[in-house]
Amino acid sequence: MMYVFSLQANHFEFLLYFRRISSSFECSQMSFFCYSLSITTDDTQTRALVEPDEEAIARKGHFYGVYLLCSQSLDPRYRGKCYVGFTVNPQRRIRQHNRGCDFGGAKKTSRKGPWQMVMIVHGFPNNIVALQFEWAWQQPSLSTRLKIFPELKRKKPREAHFDYNFRILSRMLCVGPWNRLTLTVRWLETDYERGFEVSLPKQIEIVSGKVTITASQRKRGGTAEAPTPIAWAPECHLCMQVIDQPERSRLGCTNPTCRLTCHMLCLANYLLGDEPGHYIPVGGECPLCETRLSWSALLQRKRLLLGVPEEPQDRDEAEEDLSDAPDVDSDVEELEPESESSD
Structure with a gap:
């Protein structure tokens, strides 16, 4: 402290x-x-609607997002399954997931797609805060911040994987330290858009639209471009x-x-x-x-x-020395046993 x-x-x-x-x-x-690392306000308001479609423009090397994938597989064992991950480039990351682990995708998503990146939370001040958010979303039963919500430990009977992950996210955005961050919840697929049933901090934006990563502030050779003098x-x-x-x-x-x-x-x-x-x-x-x-x-x-x-870079590409927590899907605990093999 x-x-x-x-x-x-x-x-x-x-x-x-x-x-x-x-x-x-x-x-x-x-x-x-x-x-x-961030400021917000404690006032809250109900979010029922998203903002009009808008494309986010982010500078390469300064974007940190935690996304939710949903499987569109024709195989009933995998269809509807979800995966939570961290990325610095959403468009590149979804291509990697759909191409498989041999092309940079995660082992847990290989041969279980195609996948859709349906939403992403961004605006984190650095990669450490984003990775912490990702881990808690994946592991609500282990997160010290979410232990006050015992209902998040397991997926309800007949609850869809997406509904379960959305329920976890709704609670996460309302507790510290995340309710003190200036975050954006961005819907990437309109078919999944819905309103939050809980009141979110008013500084958290809810929008829809794609994310575009622009060229880096630094040149390829490593020489920094001169910033505008102040x-x-x-x-x-x-x-x-x-x-x-x-x-x-x-x-x-x-x-x-x-x-x-x-x-x-x-x-x-x-x-x-x-x-x-x-x-x-x-x-x-x-x-x-x-x-x-x-x-x-x-x-x-x-x-x-x-x-x-x-x-x-993205979590599966970077050397991970920040935590010994396993990289697992967020839907590993369920009330009803399923026939599919565990991840």
């Missing part, structure tokens, strides 16, 4: 440190670390003190025309003015231009400006 309170520390070095000391996705330090002020606009080590402790507004320059800690305290009792800011307006600020957007912008190297 003591590692997260220094907001002026380089959170990218801190991220690498956490990857070395973390032995489990569900460790308390890692769960609390999610809070330091006219930083030498001192913090909130405490009026000179900012030492600006690359580590300086934050500005996401409005490109705003010259706000602040210590990370000063801006965090300013945004926390309406949220007593919290350590990480939830939201607020820029003190200079009144632009609505998002803590996750601020940190993402800082990450881009620092030119942090791209994160690992």
Whole structure:
């Protein structure tokens, strides 16, 4: 717990440190670390409808999504089965799943398709938070965050695999740390779209449409493209003190025309003015231009400006050293025994 309170520390070095000391996705330090990477609000509202179709444009190396596949196999043993996975490129990932494990797909989806990627949750601040979300969605009976929902441990009799996975997701989005993240639930197949029966945090968007990954910020040879220069002020606009080590402790507004320059800690305290009792800011307006600020957007912008190297590839392609938890489907526990062989 003591590692997260220094907001002026380089959170990218801190991220690498956490990857070395973390032995489990569900460790308390890692769960609390999610809070330091994103902001949201606690207010909730019922989501019955999705936003109009819109295509998401994401920069390569800065997209982290957790998706749900549904099998369209003609074999009744596999049709309707679901698979939860992590990806940095949804279009590429579904092609790999449908081509088989010899072409980058998962062993658990090979020869059980074709598969449809019906929905994806994205907006995670980094791959670690997304992988933690994926593991909990796969293993609701083992997740410490979901143990308060004993009804999620097993699939109900005659409940479809998709319905079970959607029920797990609905609960996950309403508990910490995920209810403090600025996430997007994106429907990729309209046939599966439905409204959430629970009230979700209002900052969580529900949309439909495809995701397009654009070219990387970095060139193929590894030379970073020069970012747009920012006219930083030498001192913090909130405490009026000179900012030492600006690359580590300086934050500005996401409005490109705003010259706000602040210590990370000063801006965090300013945004926390309406949220007593919290350590990480939830939201607020820029003190200079009144632009609505998002803590996750601020940190993402800082990450881009620092030119942090791209994160690992999809889960089955990357070297996994973050958890010893097995990579299993999320529907392994059922009330009714089935004739098909286990995954």
